[in-house]
Amino acid sequence: MELLVASAIGVLTAGGLYLVLRLRTFPVILGMSLLTYAVNVFLFASGRLTIGAAPILRDGVTTYTDPLPQALVLTAIVISFGMTAVVVMIGLGAFLGSDDDHVDDQPQTDVTNSEEGA
Amino acid sequence: MMHWIIAPVVLPALLAPFIVLAARYHIGIQRAVSVVGLLALIAITVGLAWQASDGSIVLYQLSDWAAPYGIVLVGDRLSTMMVFLTAVLALFVMLYAIGSGWDTRGHHFHALFQFQIMGIMGAFLTGDLFNLFVFFEVLLIASYGLMIHGGGNARLRAGVQYVLFNLIGSTLFLFALGSIYAETGTLNMADLASRIAQIGPESTVGIRVAAVLLILVFAIKAALVPLHFWLPASYAEAPAPIAALFAIMTKVGAYAIVRVYTLVFPPDLAVTAGLHEVWLLPAAIVSVAVGMIGVLAAKRLDRLVAFSVIGSMGMVMVAVALFTPEGIAAALYYTVHSTLAAACLFLVTDLVRTGRGDLALTAQPPMRGQAMTAGLFFAAAIAMAGLPPLSGFLGKLLVLDAAYNSTLVVWIWVIVLASSLIGVVGFARAGSILFWKSNSMTPTETIEDVTQPATLSYAAVAGLLALLVAHTVFAGQVHGYTTKIAAQLFAPAPYIATVLETPGKLSTPQEGH
Numbered sequence: 001m002e003l004l005v006a007s008a009i010g011v012l013t014a015g016g017l018y019l020v021l022r023l024r025t026f027p028v029i030l031g032m033s034l035l036t037y038a039v040n041v042f043l044f045a046s047g048r049l050t051i052g053a054a055p056i057l058r059d060g061v062t063t064y065t066d067p068l069p070q071a072l073v074l075t076a077i078v079i080s081f082g083m084t085a086v087v088v089m090i091g092l093g094a095f096l097g098s099d100d101d102h103v104d105d106q107p108q109t110d111v112t113n114s115e116e117g118a
Numbered sequence: 119m120m121h122w123i124i125a126p127v128v129l130p131a132l133l134a135p136f137i138v139l140a141a142r143y144h145i146g147i148q149r150a151v152s153v154v155g156l157l158a159l160i161a162i163t164v165g166l167a168w169q170a171s172d173g174s175i176v177l178y179q180l181s182d183w184a185a186p187y188g189i190v191l192v193g194d195r196l197s198t199m200m201v202f203l204t205a206v207l208a209l210f211v212m213l214y215a216i217g218s219g220w221d222t223r224g225h226h227f228h229a230l231f232q233f234q235i236m237g238i239m240g241a242f243l244t245g246d247l248f249n250l251f252v253f254f255e256v257l258l259i260a261s262y263g264l265m266i267h268g269g270g271n272a273r274l275r276a277g278v279q280y281v282l283f284n285l286i287g288s289t290l291f292l293f294a295l296g297s298i299y300a301e302t303g304t305l306n307m308a309d310l311a312s313r314i315a316q317i318g319p320e321s322t323v324g325i326r327v328a329a330v331l332l333i334l335v336f337a338i339k340a341a342l343v344p345l346h347f348w349l350p351a352s353y354a355e356a357p358a359p360i361a362a363l364f365a366i367m368t369k370v371g372a373y374a375i376v377r378v379y380t381l382v383f384p385p386d387l388a389v390t391a392g393l394h395e396v397w398l399l400p401a402a403i404v405s406v407a408v409g410m411i412g413v414l415a416a417k418r419l420d421r422l423v424a425f426s427v428i429g430s431m432g433m434v435m436v437a438v439a440l441f442t443p444e445g446i447a448a449a450l451y452y453t454v455h456s457t458l459a460a461a462c463l464f465l466v467t468d469l470v471r472t473g474r475g476d477l478a479l480t481a482q483p484p485m486r487g488q489a490m491t492a493g494l495f496f497a498a499a500i501a502m503a504g505l506p507p508l509s510g511f512l513g514k515l516l517v518l519d520a521a522y523n524s525t526l527v528v529w530i531w532v533i534v535l536a537s538s539l540i541g542v543v544g545f546a547r548a549g550s551i552l553f554w555k556s557n558s559m560t561p562t563e564t565i566e567d568v569t570q571p572a573t574l575s576y577a578a579v580a581g582l583l584a585l586l587v588a589h590t591v592f593a594g595q596v597h598g599y600t601t602k603i604a605a606q607l608f609a610p611a612p613y614i615a616t617v618l619e620t621p622g623k624l625s626t627p628q629e630g631h
Contacts, residue, residue: 039289090266
């Protein structure tokens with residue numbers, strides 16, 4: 001199982017990094033999502049992998065799993081979900097406004113562009 | 119237990135929804151609530167700073183849970199000084215935003231501003247690394263809204279870059295936190311400090327990776343070269359009062375480095391040996407150079423100011439990366455100066471934009487309110503470039519003095535002095551093109567929406583300049599206090615003891631159990 005989880009994190013991170021380095025907004029946002037999935041699984045694994053163990057103290061139970069990473073992952077999921085929504089909205093606004101979804105600065109938008117925009 | 123220390127987080131957190139829900143359509147009420155809230159914040163933070171000034175550690179356990187299990191807020195000399203600086207800066211920025219009418223150019227300016235303050239205050243006060251991540255996200259998500267306040271395509275495009283860069287930074291932060299938790303089983307800073315000291319030299323691989331990841335995250339926030347690429351576009355395109363407020367956000371990164379790498383990974387720790395001298399210090403020196411070369415090369419005033427922020431963050435980080443008490447003391451003195459000077463310059467940039475219509479560094483007919491704007495630019499540029507008589511000069515002197523025993527002293531002195539000269543030339547060039555050459559130009563066409571900046575705008579900028587003058591005049595006292603802060607940072611035992619040994623609600627036997 002360790003191999004499976006570790007390679008899943010690795011593949012997600014590699015794919016995410018590749019997409020994040022693309023030029024257009026949509027692949028970059030997809031890459032960000034893959035990276036956040038990877039980090040969520042990574043955080044989950046940071047409390048060691050245990051199957052079928054109780055997270056909360058209980059009578060008659062001897063093996064426990066660490067409950068804290070689960071709380072951390074929950075926080076991270078909520079935050080990354082909200083952040084992805086925000087970046088989609090801002091990216092959509094930028095695309096609809098300038099009819100261009102490149103994430104980098106274009107050469108012709110050097111000196112005059114921001115005055116038109118502002 | 120004293121509850122005041124959580125007030126800088128709770129007060130903005132309550133004011134922001136009040137502004138959205140109750141005063142949504144009343145800009146007058148929003149302004150009044152904002153300004154009164156910020157005045158109250160200043161009063162609270164003065165109280166906290168006064169309380170911590172004798173060296174005591176103010177601890178707040180949320181829900182009364184004891185430290186490694188619950189989240190704690192900790193106020194020591196450094197935290198309380200930074201929250202006070204934030205509150206003062208926020209007041210002047212808010213006055214400028216009201217005076218210039220920036221807060222009416224979009225929705226929810228005041229609410230987002232309060233959320234931003236909440237995030238910054240929380241980041242300075244928290245004693246828990248995961249909580250630091252959460253407050254980083256609070257301040258970032260508010261800053262995304264503020265950054266694109268007022269709209270416009272250029273701003274939205276810069277906003278996309280800014281958001282994406284920071285999302286990658288946040289992901290990196292989570293990877294760092296996961297590694298730290300996997301290695302130590304805790305994320306409380308004081309608890310981490312005592313556990314990392316016990317890690318044997320044979321099993322340091324994971325914690326080394328975590329330490330490097332963490333410093334990368336904070337270096338992104340502090341805009342250290344080569345992780346500075348998000349800053350110029352986003353600070354230049356952000357509304358001027360917001361860019362001025364962002365001057366404290368880069369300091370959050372510097373603060374986090376100072377806090378984590380004096381407390382959790384102290385400079386003499388074998389695990390992180392070489393991280394500061396081999397990586398952080400050269401990066402900081404290059405930042406100083408890149409920032410000031412950018413000042414000379416900029417074609418627009420807002421880009422020029424953004425690059426001067428990179429240079430001045432580089433100065434802060436040079437002093438921080440020395441990791442000596444003298445270095446940290448100099449860094450903190452320079453941090454206060456750099457925050458005020460950068461905010462001042464961004465506001466002056468907006469005065470130029472208001473009176474002239476654009477920010478390109480080309481000779482154009484005289485702008486509205488030229489004399490006053492030129493005077494303020496002159497003073498702010500002197501401060502930022504580090505010329506006498508203002509505090510930038512004293513700050514640089516302190517940094518150079520602190521660097522005297524470093525192994526890279528020659529590099530630091532040569533780069534800092536040379537880049538100061540380049541910065542002076544860059545600011546002089548910008549000032550003479552903007553203000554002097556305009557007198558020889560005849561007005562050709564009347565540009566629309568060019569107005570005389572409001573008196574309140576000038577008053578806010580002048581107020582920040584007055585603070586800079588005070589920072590210079592009382593340099594002895596301020597530096598004395600930052601020396602005390604550094605001494606407290608390099609003797610973390612009372613901090614750790616206060617956090618870990620204060621009992622919570624489950625520490626004492628309860629009745630009925």
